[in-house]
Amino acid sequence: MSDKVLMKGAEALAEGAIQAGCRYYFGYPITPQNETPEYMSRRLPEVGGRFVQAESEVASINMVYGAACAGVRVMTSSSSPGISLMQEGISYISGSNVPCVVMNAMRGGPGLGNIAPAQADYFQAVKGGGNGDYKRIVLAPSSIQEGVDLFVDAFELADKYRMVVMVIVDGLIGQMMEPVEFKTRIDVSTLKTPEWATVGRHGxxxxxxxxSLTLDAAGLEQWNLKLQAKYAQVEQAESRIEEYQMDDADYAIIAYGTMARIAKTTVRVARDKGIKLGLLRPITVWPFPAKQMQAYVGKLKGTLTVELAYRQLFEDVQLTLCDKMPLGWYGRGGGVVPGPQEILAAFEEQFGKGR
Amino acid sequence: MAEQMKVIYERPTSWANKVTHYCPGCTHGVAHRLVAELVDEMGLVDKTIGVWPVGCAVLGYDYFNFDSVEAAHGRAPAMATGIKVTNPDNFVFTYQGDGDLASIGMAEIVHAAARGWPITVIFINNGNYGMTGGQMAPTTLLGQKTTTSPLGRTPQANGFPIRVAEMLAQLDGPAYIARVSLDSPVNIRKAKSAMRKAFNAQVRGIGFSLVECLSTCPTNWKLTPVESMERVRKEVMPYFPLGEFKVVEGVL
Amino acid sequence: MEHNVVIAGFGGQGVMLIGELLARAGMEEGKEVTWLPSYGPEQRGGTANCAVVVADEPIASPLLTEPQAAIVFNRQSFDKFEPVIEKGGLLVIDSTLIDRKASRADLDVVYIPATDIATELGNSKFTNMVLLGAYLGKVNPISIASVHGALSVFLTGKKAALIEVNKKALQAGVDFVNKK
Incomplete structure (x- = not known):
């Protein structure tokens, strides 16, 4: 039948990156994403790429920084504590205007936490984490197929805007298997070395x-203004959302990634009970799809934000919808993943029976 | 007559025609010049990428006519590794001070040396954190007063200085490790010769190379340039002996 | 139409494998499938489980908090999953290894001496296939032929010789439920 293959998420996403033209990967082991570097170590040499196991996440991201300066498609992946160690490098890469992709398979925190699925790194990914005024594009797939497809976009966006693009998933997406099709293959021979790359003068x-250094304050302000102009352009052009069962919805769940996928079942169950519930699923969490959500002001009786974290996504929902409608919230932490019924119960508790 | 005149001294072409920001009597300028001369003499200007540190040499990239990147504090060897694997034929060197390399960046330098991949490190050992105002460094000598060891460094309070060249020479990865001094014309000539070997170790694809350069910091040492050179000879060299600590076959 | 099942037992009993077999067979039929394992220290602690969903529509939640069915290989898994199966759901139990009876009256429970049946077929290692057969004899998210097809993807080279006995074990499970 089709060209679908059954693959584990962490491996499928790695292959997705390779199909997107990634030829360099630097990383350090951490659960729950070890299948990604393991896969890269097998596959990259087959396609003329290089895999390097670094001595730490700090080294990984700085190796990525070096390769990014050479203008190649390069990535690293890690999980929450490792991503924390990379914040310095992400800030430098952002401040230097070079492109790369970083994947975070988010796990329970804070600290060592655990290895169960979580979304508690939302603020770190979306609002910052490193020093300075910088932004990354943050993509949040909710299935393996979508993750594979988004990896192509991740590298294209990184190159187009010369930015760090983060792909945030969690252990659940990383560990599960589902059929996946690799629809786009980027021919790396068509990728030109950018004119800004440090690859030797060669004439x-x-x-x-x-x-990322500009000692003169006025000069650094100008540099920041350039970055801000770029970020404004990204906000204008690149925000994405999935609107599921929203045509006649009275209420919407707002969730992303794994949580959104589970909430889709909640929507189906609720509709079987006669509740007109829909789902607004940010695919980009930065830029946040604010305009798309604001279009529902006046149409919805309320939203329930659901996340594997404590009021992080919810903060952006509040900023977006302010006092325009009742805003409910439900979340679990520490790696506990609520099922569809639990979410429905939370909805009914906050909004009655939805009638 | 003119065609008989011989050029015996000129500005290296890979040296950008700029005045450096270094203090009078500081040997960063000497180390920079040696790098530029070797890049010229070895015909490397088109394939060189310099990786600059956080420290006094943070603006080093401004002074050369080859491609450069500015690393995060201590991460230059990791960044150089990332650059080198993407274009193995290029010449990639890091230029790092003692705080950058031997303190915050110790993990990166040890692992770069252990991997043994052909990158070159110019390591400036001046016994303190110059740019931030003369704080204690991993290379600060016992008894040496700095702004964070005001009574002088003691083992009890501050631990011992680290001999980077000797330590890295214990690893199997490096192809060439040497310590030189920039205190006198004769030592500068020797330093250049060591750096040439280090560059060659990379150009010939043999492996990782590092040259530790005993340097001065008159401003923070609160000495004149001449006194600083004397201090290097009298106090620094006895603790940090000059010499080649590792030379694998083929390095010349 | 959506079928979902949790498969649970000790590591090494082939729990994950029959889940993957089910998912692969479903994929070969052009269905939507997900396979979600328990992972990490939980896995090393002894019990392993996976959740498999086979559906005609795109699958929403791959996480099963109230599965339609459970196939349990040991007592711990039985204790863990019996309470959460959805009302009127199916429970397939290896009665060779589990002496307890189900306490819920609203479930369709299959007690099958799967380890005994597999041992009679030559090796207790085929217990997982017997249990899968029993499940597929009760509900049919996919055809037995598709499982046969998926087996040939898993068992290649020297292991291809094991395809026939695996098919027999699968059929023994199907027959056990059907003759009841």
Missing amino acids: RDHANIIT
Whole structure:
């Protein structure tokens, strides 16, 4: 039949990155995403790429920084505590205007926490984590197929805007298997080395310098304004949302990633009971699909934000919908994943029977 | 007559025509010049990428005509590794101070040396954190007063200095490890010769190379340039002996 | 139409494998499938389980908090999953290894001496296939032929010789439920 293959998420996403033209991967072991570096270590040499196991996440992200300066498609992946160690590098890469992709298979925190699925790194991914005024594009797939497809977009967006693109998943997506099809294959020979890359002058009439340092305050402000203009452009053009069963919805659940997938079942169960519930699922959590959500003001009687975290996504929902409608929230932490019925119960508790 | 005149001294072409920000008597300028001369002499300007540290040499990239990147504090060896694997034919060197390399960046330098991949490290050992105002470094000598060891470094309070060249030479990865000094014309000539071997170790694909350069910091040492050179000879060299600590076959 | 099942037992009993077999067979039929394992220390603690969903429509939650069915290989898994199966759901139990009876009256429970049946067929290692057969004899999210097809993907090279006995074990499970 089709070209679908049954693959574990963490491996499928790695293959998705390779199909998207990624030829360099630097990483350090951490659960629940070890299948990604393991897969890369087998596959990258087969396609003329390089896999390097670094001595730490700190080294990983700085190796990524080096490769990114050479203008190649490069990525790393890790899980929450490891991503915390990478924040310095992510800030430098952002401040230097070079592209790369970072995947976070989020796990329970804070600290060592556990390895169960979580979404508690939302603020870190979306609002910052490293120093300075910078943004990353943050993509939040809710299925393996979508993750594979989004990896192509991740590298394209990173190159287009010269930005860090984060792909946030969790252990559940990483560990599960489902059929996946690799629809897009980027021919890396068609990817040109950017003119800004530090690859040696080789006859170029000037030296390329990549730095995040500008000692002069006025100069650094100008640099920041350039970054801000770029971020504004990204906000304008790149926000994405899935609107599920929203045509006649009275209420909407707002959730992303794994949580959104589970909430889809809640929507189905609720509709069987006669509740007109829909789902608004941000695919990009930065830029946040605010305009798309604001279009429902006046149409909805309320929303329930559901997340594997404590009021992180909810903060963006509040900023977006303010006092325009009743805003409910339900979340679980520490790696506990609520099922569809639990979410429905939370909805009914906060909004009655939805009639 | 003109065609008989011989050029015996000129500005290296890989040196950007700029005035550096280094203090009078600081040997960063000497180390920079040696890098530029070797890049010229070895015909590397088109394939060189310099990886600059956080420290006094943070603006080093401004002074050369080859491609450069600015690393995070201590991460230059990791960044250089990332650059080198994408273009193995390029010449990639890091230029790092003692705080950058031997304190915050110790993990990165040890693992880069252990991997043994051909990148070159120019390591400036001046016994303190110059840019931040002369705080104690991993290389600060016992008894040496700094702004964070105001009574002088003691083993009890501050632990011992680290001999980076000797330590890394214990690893199987490196191809060439040497310590040189930039205190006198004769030692500068020797330093250049060691750096040439280090560059060659990379160019010939043999492996990782590092040259530790005993350097001065007159401003923070509160000495004149001449006194600083004397201090290197009298106090620093006895603890940090000059020499080659590792030379694998083929390095010349 | 959606079928979902939790398969649970000790590591090494082939729990994950029959889940994957089910998922692969479903995929070969052009259905939507998900296979979600328990992972990490939980896995190393002794019990392993996976949740499999086979559906005609895109699958929403791969996480089963109230599965339609459970196939349990040991007592711990029985104790853990009996209470959460949805009302009127199916429970398939290896009665060779589990002496307890189900306490819920609203479930369709199959007590099958799967380990004994597998041992008679030559090796207790085929217990998992007997249990899968019993499940497929009760509900049929996919055809037995598709499972046969998926077996040939798993068992290749030297292991291809085991395909026939696996098919027999599967059929023994189906027959056990059907003759009842």
